[in-house]
Amino acid sequence: MTVTIQPNVIEVTGLWRRYGPEGPRGFDAVRGIELAVRKGELFALLGTNGAGKTSTVELLEGLARPTKGTIRLFGGLDPVRDRKRVRPRTGVMLQHGGFPTDLTVSETVRMWASCTTAPRPVGEAVSMVGLAGRKDVAVKNLSGGEKRRLDLALATLGRPELLFLDEPTTGMDPEGRHDTWQIIRRLRTEGTTILLTTHYLEEAEQLADQLAVMHAGRIAATGTVDDIVAAHPSTLGFRLPPGLGPDDLPPAADLRAEAGVTADGRVELSTGDLQHTTTEVLTWARGRGVVLHGLDARSASLEEAFLRIAGKETKEPA
Incomplete structure (x- = not known):
C-alpha cells in the first residue's frame, strides 16, 4: 500500500520574536522554535500564560516580522513579503475580535464579505456557526460566546485553505464549545489546515492530530497526544x-x-x-x-x- 505524505503548509525554522531593544530592556517572547504543519492537519499549540503562543501565531499570520528565523506557508511563501498571495488563502480568528457594535450579525457578515474574495453566502456563514436565529440581533447584544461564533464565521467566510484559531471557544458554554468543535472537525474533513491555540486541554485532546507545548518562548514537547502522554x-x-x-x-x-x-x-x-x-x-x-x-x-x-x-x-x- 502506498502512503501519501502530505506537504507542509507551515514550515518554521529558528523563529525568534523580540520586544524592545537588545539587552536587559528587551524580551524574547519566542526563542528559536521549529515547527511544521502538514496539509489537512489540525495542529494545536499549547502553553502556559506568557509562553509565546500568541506571539508565534501573529508571526505566522503575517501581523509582524520575525526578529530572526524564517516562516514559509504553502510551500515557500513568506506571510509578510508575499501577503497579497497568502491572505486570500488564509482565515484568521484573533484572540480578541472587534466589531461595529450597532450592526446586526447579518450586516456584520455582509460588510466583511464585501472585503473577501469569493465569500460564502451570508446565510450559509451565519447558519454554519449556529447564529441563524440571532442574525438580526445587534452585535452589542450578543453574549461573549456568540461573539466568538461570529468571529469564526468571519474567519471562515472565504473558505480558507489555512485557518488560524486563537482561543476560539473562550467565553462559550459547554454546549457552544462542543458545537464549535463539530464545526472545526467539519472544516478539517473538508481539507482545511488548522492551527489552533487553546487553554482547554480537552479541546486539544479532542481535535488535534499533532500538538506542541510551548513554555518560556520555546517548544518543550511535540507530537501526538499519545506521544506526549506516553513520555510521562x-x-x-x-x-x-x-x-x-x-x-x-x-x-x-x-x-x-x-x-x-x-x-x-x-x-x-x-x-x-x-x-x-x-x-x-x-x-x-x-x-x-x-x-x-x-x-x-x-x-x-x-x-x-x-x-x-x-x-x-x-x-x-x-
Missing part, C-alpha cells in the same frame, strides 16, 4: 490496611523506590510500565491476603503531562 509516568494508587506501608511492598521493579504517600494516607506508585507494576502489586497482595482499598490504575493524562512539562521547564534556566 502512569500512576497506580491504593490504600493499604493498617500496619502496612510502602516499605512492605515487593522490591521487584523498584516499587518501593517509586512509592509515595499522599496526605490522606493513600499510596501512589509512579511507573513507566503500568501493566507490569499493577501485576506485581496484585500478585503481592494476593499472596499476602491483602485487600487494596480504592485501587486505581491510570495512564498519564494530557493535563498531567502539560503540568509536568511546565513545572520542569520553569525550574530550568532560561
